[in-house]
Amino acid sequence: MDFSVSPRIEDFRQRIERFVAAQVLPLEADRSHYDAHDNIRPEVLEPLRARARAEGLWCLQLAPESGGQGLGKVGMAVCYEAMNRSIFGPVVFNSAAPDDGNMMVLEKVATPAQKERWLAPIVAGKVRSAFAMTEPHPGSGSDPSMMLTTARRTGDRYVIEGRKWYITGAQDAQHFILMARTSDDPRKGLSAFLFDRSAPGWRIERRIPIMGPEEHGGHCELVFDGLEIPVSDLLMTEGDGLKLTQIRLGPARLTHCMRWLGLSKRCVEIARAYAEDRFAFGERLAKRESIQMMLGDLAMQIEIGRLLVMKAAWELDRGGFARKEVSMAKVHVANVLHKAADTAIQINGARGYSKDTPLEWIYRYARQARLVDGADDVHKMVLNRNLEAEGSDFWQWPVGT
Numbered sequence: 001m002d003f004s005v006s007p008r009i010e011d012f013r014q015r016i017e018r019f020v021a022a023q024v025l026p027l028e029a030d031r032s033h034y035d036a037h038d039n040i041r042p043e044v045l046e047p048l049r050a051r052a053r054a055e056g057l058w059c060l061q062l063a064p065e066s067g068g069q070g071l072g073k074v075g076m077a078v079c080y081e082a083m084n085r086s087i088f089g090p091v092v093f094n095s096a097a098p099d100d101g102n103m104m105v106l107e108k109v110a111t112p113a114q115k116e117r118w119l120a121p122i123v124a125g126k127v128r129s130a131f132a133m134t135e136p137h138p139g140s141g142s143d144p145s146m147m148l149t150t151a152r153r154t155g156d157r158y159v160i161e162g163r164k165w166y167i168t169g170a171q172d173a174q175h176f177i178l179m180a181r182t183s184d185d186p187r188k189g190l191s192a193f194l195f196d197r198s199a200p201g202w203r204i205e206r207r208i209p210i211m212g213p214e215e216h217g218g219h220c221e222l223v224f225d226g227l228e229i230p231v232s233d234l235l236m237t238e239g240d241g242l243k244l245t246q247i248r249l250g251p252a253r254l255t256h257c258m259r260w261l262g263l264s265k266r267c268v269e270i271a272r273a274y275a276e277d278r279f280a281f282g283e284r285l286a287k288r289e290s291i292q293m294m295l296g297d298l299a300m301q302i303e304i305g306r307l308l309v310m311k312a313a314w315e316l317d318r319g320g321f322a323r324k325e326v327s328m329a330k331v332h333v334a335n336v337l338h339k340a341a342d343t344a345i346q347i348n349g350a351r352g353y354s355k356d357t358p359l360e361w362i363y364r365y366a367r368q369a370r371l372v373d374g375a376d377d378v379h380k381m382v383l384n385r386n387l388e389a390e391g392s393d394f395w396q397w398p399v400g401t
């Protein structure tokens with residue numbers, strides 16, 4: 001097995017590392033650069049994005065013909081981790097959710113005309129996007145088969161009725177991917193659509209207040225009462241909604257993990273720096289075995305997460321679906337992020353609980369990781385399904401040629 005990465009990927013990683021250290025961390029350290037929802041203020045962000053673009057560190061996840069660098073998932077794992085050393089990193093490089101996942105799925109399934117209309121402006125950094133799937137009770141959440149939002153075909157249009165919530169970025173998004181029911185067929189009952197913010201027949205009911213910092217555009221509840229979508233803005237074909245969701249969510253979950261590993265490493269970095277400097281009872285904290293055990297354990301958990309992410313990335317790069325690999329990575333890394341923030345706060349004492357470091361930001365943010373894009377419990381249920389189907393083959397190594 002070869003765990004090395006190519007010199008090209010390492011070059012990107014080093015350039016990102018330098019960019020984050022020199023250009024992003026100094027801004028992150030100054031609270032005046034934060035907006036009302038604890039994200040980077042747009043007027044501070046835009047010049048940074050322009051610089052990242054000028055340096056060729058933009059949309060690394062996409063193929064060159066789409067305006068990216070064609071790094072592949074393994075390369076992305078290396079680079080996304082480096083970006084998210086700063087809480088503001090991914091959005092600077094146009095690699096933050098939900099645009100990241102939306103761009104990747106559009107690149108994969110949209111027609112050339114749809115790419116021109118819907119993808120290119122996101123790649124150019126001119127517009128933001130959102131992915132609208134989750135609904136309030138009794139609609140679709142963990143179980144997409146419960147979807148209640150309908151798309152009724154009349155002539156060359158679909159008419160949308162229903163409600164969505166927790167739609168990340170909706171308040172600032174121009175382009176939306178929307179999931180709706182087109183029939184009662186259990187496998188082919190859902191379809192995916194594109195619509196523009198300016199279209200009539202829908203509204204943002206409210207921006208839902210959450211415990212953590214917010215992506216630009218927040219997390220919103222949307223109401224659809226007659227939105228008309230032309231047939232040309234159907235993604236894939238009618239009935240392919242579940243398929244599109246799987247195409248989008250697999251890689252998008254994994255890129256969450258890649259970023260969360262960067263945040264986890266940042267927690268360790270802040271904890272180590274404090275433990276090195278701080279004395280208590282005549283000894284540096286770093287010399288205490290209990291602190292060493294905490295940090296050693298975190299280092300190991302992060303490395304386990306990196307291996308799970310790399311295995312899934314490798315599987316995706318060689319054309320597999322990596323469903324169980326992504327599920328295992330998602331559960332493990334979401335919990336590692338939570339533990340890393342918690343441990344780092346403990347080691348930093350009162351300082352960890354303050355806003356003098358990003359630890360409290362990461363701690364509040366981390367709680368969502370165990371819910372979004374599939375709660376831990378749902379991924380474990382899916383893993384058990386695999387176990388039941390495969391038995392001991394669950395752990396089989398793929399055989400090379």
Ligand SMILES: Cc1cc2nc3c(=O)[nH]c(=O)nc-3n(C[C@H](O)[C@H](O)[C@H](O)COP(=O)(O)OP(=O)(O)OC[C@H]3O[C@@H](n4cnc5c(N)ncnc54)[C@H](O)[C@@H]3O)c2cc1C
Nearest residue numbers: 131132133134141142166167168368372373374375377381
């Ligand atoms: C910050 C944030 C951002 C989000 N962004 C988006 C977005 O951009 N677009 C979008 O469409 N959605 C978004 N969501 C919604 C998110 O994807 C859903 O919250 C998630 O899929 C779970 O659905 P639910 O909240 O309806 O939970 P429910 O389906 O109501 O489940 C509640 C809990 O029940 C448990 N549970 C469910 N099923 C099982 C099972 N089979 N076995 C055992 N336990 C189970 C789990 O613990 C789960 O957390 C976002 C959510 C948050 C918090």
